[in-house]
Amino acid sequence: MKKITLALAAVLAAAGAARAATPDTMAADLEKAGFTVGTDTHGQQPPKPVPQPAHPQPGSTWGTHPSQPAHPAHPVHPVNPGHPGYPPPQPGHPAQPWNPGQPTHPVYPPPQPGYPTHPWNPDQPGYPPPYQLQQFRFESGSFVFSSDARRSMENAATALQRAGYTVLEKRSSFSSYTLVFLAPSYLRVEKYNSGSFVFSSDANKAADEFVAAMERQGNVVLERNVSGTSFTVNYLGRGNGYYNQTQTYTSGSFVFGSDAARSLNEAVEALNSLGAIVLEKRLNGTSYTIVFQAQYRLEPQTYASGSFVFGSDAARSMNEAAAALQKVRGLVVMEKRLNGTSYTIGFFSPTRIEPQKYVSGVYTFSSEAQRAAAETAAAFASQGMLILEKNVSGTQFTITYFHPGYYY
Numbered sequence: 001m002k003k004i005t006l007a008l009a010a011v012l013a014a015a016g017a018a019r020a021a022t023p024d025t026m027a028a029d030l031e032k033a034g035f036t037v038g039t040d041t042h043g044q045q046p047p048k049p050v051p052q053p054a055h056p057q058p059g060s061t062w063g064t065h066p067s068q069p070a071h072p073a074h075p076v077h078p079v080n081p082g083h084p085g086y087p088p089p090q091p092g093h094p095a096q097p098w099n100p101g102q103p104t105h106p107v108y109p110p111p112q113p114g115y116p117t118h119p120w121n122p123d124q125p126g127y128p129p130p131y132q133l134q135q136f137r138f139e140s141g142s143f144v145f146s147s148d149a150r151r152s153m154e155n156a157a158t159a160l161q162r163a164g165y166t167v168l169e170k171r172s173s174f175s176s177y178t179l180v181f182l183a184p185s186y187l188r189v190e191k192y193n194s195g196s197f198v199f200s201s202d203a204n205k206a207a208d209e210f211v212a213a214m215e216r217q218g219n220v221v222l223e224r225n226v227s228g229t230s231f232t233v234n235y236l237g238r239g240n241g242y243y244n245q246t247q248t249y250t251s252g253s254f255v256f257g258s259d260a261a262r263s264l265n266e267a268v269e270a271l272n273s274l275g276a277i278v279l280e281k282r283l284n285g286t287s288y289t290i291v292f293q294a295q296y297r298l299e300p301q302t303y304a305s306g307s308f309v310f311g312s313d314a315a316r317s318m319n320e321a322a323a324a325l326q327k328v329r330g331l332v333v334m335e336k337r338l339n340g341t342s343y344t345i346g347f348f349s350p351t352r353i354e355p356q357k358y359v360s361g362v363y364t365f366s367s368e369a370q371r372a373a374a375e376t377a378a379a380f381a382s383q384g385m386l387i388l389e390k391n392v393s394g395t396q397f398t399i400t401y402f403h404p405g406y407y408y
Contacts, residue, residue, distance in 0.1 A: 252337050
């Protein structure tokens, strides 16, 4: 009987619990446990949202509720080389947008300051010297006065220091001096001895002009020594292999010294227009001598005309011949000398001029010879020839011409 009573009590307790577990109480219990309970559509309230963490964890997304789109935790811009600004600028890299066809890295290795990007030029500053410094010892000649020797020594030491060379020693010994200095090994000490001038004042003036010409070329003058009517100049240069070709021209004898002086000045102007460096110009009475340097070897040549009937005809032909020669590129006329009824022209030319001569037949009248000479000269000129001389003598004429070649 006791067992039946206990079983009946258990059944009644289970039935009471079933009656207490209504939908509302069950939903409340589930919500307390953190679950979301759906309802039917008969006036029920929508479920409450589930709270989300304030910050996403690595690998998670922002919210999973259907009303809120998911936000990835990674950047929204894909890592794509075609996207502007890819790759991100790095220190030392250009800031412009990346172009696959153009490298963004600087050229390797980067140029170092002070290193040349083209073959070495000793005249351009800032280049590392591909040579070694050499010790030079210079012994000057004997001066007439010790004051001149000391002045020359001080000027040379100042010029060396101005050029950037180190002076190790300068020692005066009455009428001479010694200089010891460091300079690039490719330099050489050059010496120039002038000819004899008529007056000592002319020699002094010529020495000053020579020194000025050397300094314009960037050379350092180590000695300027005038002795009587001649002078000597020693200078530091790049040696014979680098220097221009040095040449000397000596004119013939003019009738008057004034004509020689005028011809000398004209020759110097012509050399300067050619770009030559005049080292010495010396007037000796009715003749003169010019020493100069040019960039290439020029060949000295002379043209001597025939004899004209009148001196005026010879003078006119001389000027025409000089004008024709000056049309040749690189040619410089050094002398125009009138000798009565004939003339001589001395010149330097880069090529050999080969004059050709045309001698006409004998005409009946002198007027016919004059007209024929003009027509023949025009015919030669139409073929590119240059006329050196057109000489009519009586009823016959002579025309001297040449072809300028490739130097016209």
